[in-house]
Amino acid sequence: MIEKREFKDLAHVDHEWLQARHHFSFGKYWDPSRMGFGPIRVWNDDEIQPKTGFPMHGHQDMEIITYVREGAITHRDNMGNEGRTEAGDVQVMSAGTGVMHSEYNLEDEQTRLFQIWIEPRAAGGAPRWDAKAFPKSDDRADQLEILASGFDEDIAGGALMIGADARLYGASLTKGTAITHEIAEDAHVYLVGSAGQVRVNGELVDTRDSLAIRDVASLQIEAVDDAEFVFVEAWETQNR
Template structure:
């Protein structure tokens, strides 16, 4: 089953410096029908104004993945980590027993990013942060695993998360297709970052999502030049 979720139906909060859309219940937005998808708990589509951002605040027991769509984000945390993540690249924070961090757009342009939270397999553990460049050219026409809890993905270069889940991304030229198998024990959640695609014949536009269950194989075809991410998380 593929359930299309239009961008226009997402939760919305505009704080001036932050214009956020919520795929799942978050902050002041609550929809009992959208509390998560498998162990995927949050997918926020954030637009952050220049020279602004999230001041220092705490987290615990959550795997937090940031995918930068345009611009850049600068991270600082209570562990002493600091880093700047640019468009197309990824950072991961395993909150574990607790960490405080800030995320600021120090650029002269708006930053657009996806903030993705996945529930860890177990509570606790030492907090950690990591980031990596993922050149878009290297995932042209194929899925590249960006973050994962699976040993084989981590050995192949994915950022590590403490969850039986993975986040992959791809870019496709108009007319090109990717076929991907999804284990029946997992749910898929696909979000288009740019352009538009069809997923097993269902058209998914820019910033729309496809919530995927009981589809052992999906074929993603670019209706125009496109970029998308897909999270696969365990349902049972």
């Protein structure tokens, strides 16, 4: 099963300082038929105006990943963490037993990002935050990279740690490049284009379009032009 959802069909909530598009039910947008995809609970496509952002607020029992597409976001929390995450880089937060945090665009330009929530493999645990600037070099081009993961072997290889049975992949492909990814058994895969166009198993994915993928053995991904995309591969905990 491959279900495509175009960017123009996403729910749009206008907060003036924030233009939010929701892939799944979130906040003011409620659709009982779109409550998530497997353990992937939230995928928000946010545009945050300069010098604005999300004031201090709380979360519990959720793995929250932020992938910055353009601009930068500055994080602060009640654990004493503070960090600035730029375009192409990633921050992660395990809410655990509870955390308070803020996310602000302190830049002079608009920030665009994907915020992704994944259900943890277990409730509770100590909250934590981390971020990583992934190298923007030729070594990163034309291949999949594991940006965040709940598995020790990936974390040892440089991925950010999350407390979920999931991996976040990202890739920047030059026009005409094709790659293949074998999907693990029972996985839910949710792929969103970040820039350019890719063709995935014959489906054209434009910037900010998405594919929900289930019961497919592999992905054949070709860059129609210079392109960037990310996807989550996640499992229901009882199936791991």
